[in-house]
Amino acid sequence: MTTVWAGLATGALYSLVAIGYNVVLLTSGVFNFANAQLVMLSTFVAYLGLHTLGLPVPIAMLLGAVAVAAVAMVLERVAVRPLLTKSGDGHGTLITTIGFGVLLAGLVKLIWGTDPLRVEPVVSGEPVSILGGTVQPNDLVLIVLVLAMGCGLHWWSRTTRHGLASLASAENRNAAMLRGINTRGLGVAAFAVAGAAAGLLGIFVATRTYAIASLGDGLAMFGFVAIAIGGAGSQLGGLLGGFTIGLIYSFSARYLGSEYPQIAVFFLFLLILLVRPQGLFTRTVERAV
Numbered sequence: 146m147t148t149v150w151a152g153l154a155t156g157a158l159y160s161l162v163a164i165g166y167n168v169v170l171l172t173s174g175v176f177n178f179a180n181a182q183l184v185m186l187s188t189f190v191a192y193l194g195l196h197t198l199g200l201p202v203p204i205a206m207l208l209g210a211v212a213v214a215a216v217a218m219v220l221e222r223v224a225v226r227p228l229l230t231k232s233g234d235g236h237g238t239l240i241t242t243i244g245f246g247v248l249l250a251g252l253v254k255l256i257w258g259t260d261p262l263r264v265e266p267v268v269s270g271e272p273v274s275i276l277g278g279t280v281q282p283n284d285l286v287l288i289v290l291v292l293a294m295g296c297g298l299h300w301w302s303r304t305t306r307h308g309l310a311s312l313a314s315a316e317n318r319n320a321a322m323l324r325g326i327n328t329r330g331l332g333v334a335a336f337a338v339a340g341a342a343a344g345l346l347g348i349f350v351a352t353r354t355y356a357i358a359s360l361g362d363g364l365a366m367f368g369f370v371a372i373a374i375g376g377a378g379s380q381l382g383g384l385l386g387g388f389t390i391g392l393i394y395s396f397s398a399r400y401l402g403s404e405y406p407q408i409a410v411f412f413l414f415l416l417i418l419l420v421r422p423q424g425l426f427t428r429t430v431e432r433a434v
Contacts, residue, residue, distance in 0.1 A: 146278025148395050154284035154353060156391020157291040158184075161346060162368025163375070163383030164295050165339035171302055171378055172311040172335035173328075175225055175238045179246035181365035183220075183340050187213050187347025188356035189253055192262045195348065202267050202348065209344035217340025220245050221333055229332070246361065254358045264351035287349040292384065294342055299380035311335065370414045376424025386424075389413070 165180035190212050194205030224241040268286050272279040302308035313320070314328045322328050354360055367390055374389060375382025390410050397406040417424070 146276050147280070148278070148399050149392065150275070150278050150280035150284070152392035152395030153288050153388055154280065154391070155394055156388035157284075157288045158350060158354070158364060158387075159367045159371045159390050160291050160295060160384045160387025161343065161350070162364045163371040163387050164291070164298060164380060165343055166368060166372050167378060167380050167383050168298060168339040168342070169335045171380075172314055173225070173229070173332040174314075175229070175242075175332075176377075177220070177225075177242045177336070177339065178239060178365060178369075179220055179224070179242040179249065180339055180343070181368055182246035182249045182361035183213050183217055184343045184347070184350060184364055185358065185361035186216060186249060186253060187344045188264065188351035188354065188360065189257055189262070190344060191348040191351045192257075192264050192356045195264060196262075206345055206348055209347045210341040211344070213344030213347070214337045214340035216249070217336040217343075218333060220340075221336040225336075226329070226332070246365070250358055250361055257356070257358070259358055261355035261357040262351075263355055264348065266352045267348050283349060283352045287346065287353065290346055290349065291387075294346075295380050295384040298338075302380065307331070367410070370410060372424070373414060374417050374424060379424065382424055 162181050162184055165183065166177060169175055169177040169180070187209050190209045191205060194200045194208045195202070198205075200208065220242065224245040225238045228237045228241060266281070266283040268282040270282050272281055273285060275285075302311060310326045311331050313324070314326055314331050368387070371386035371390055372379075372383050373386070375384070375386030390413075393409050393413060394406040397409040401409070
């Protein structure tokens, strides 16, 4: 059971990235590949708040949420909005968001260097025994917070007025504008929410992974696989996909060896693409043309 808890803690990282992907995708119809780099940035902001500035944990979490949300809004302004304004097509933003992520990783290396920076656990104490396995308190809090965040955003997007407006904007931006929906405002808000979510939990992520500039590369890859498994646009699917990847990675590392986890994850990825390419939590809808 300890292996299960370790897998869930790792999967929470991938689910967090998938949540950010889906928040923007559900509102703007844009796939923001830079979101994993925002999670990486959040770990350095956590280090800055806790160790450099010596802030209390709640203030450091608030600093992370505000700082990363601000960077995400800059990302929307310089890398996404110009393309959407000119063509209304979000496909070109795949390249611009990747470029912004590379630039962000480079700036982090210039400021903090390439060596991992340790961030002390927010929730300290002895490992907790649950259902026959042990888990670090900090990892348990991370799992619970990611689950609560994903489920809360799913509820918001499916039941609230602004959530439904976001879905309409992603489905057809021009039609939504004709109906009086502020698509630009919703797009900016989506990037801000994705950044704030990453920044808020950056302290818990940094405790598990350290603050290291290369973190975003691996998170981007597995976060993409998570939404491919669960279904792009489904917050619940992103949660399931992320935790599934974490469990597969953990069990493969334990029983097959350290060289097999990535092979096992991408075998599942290819299997999903062949059997159910739309993901487990989305369905294909026929449309008359």
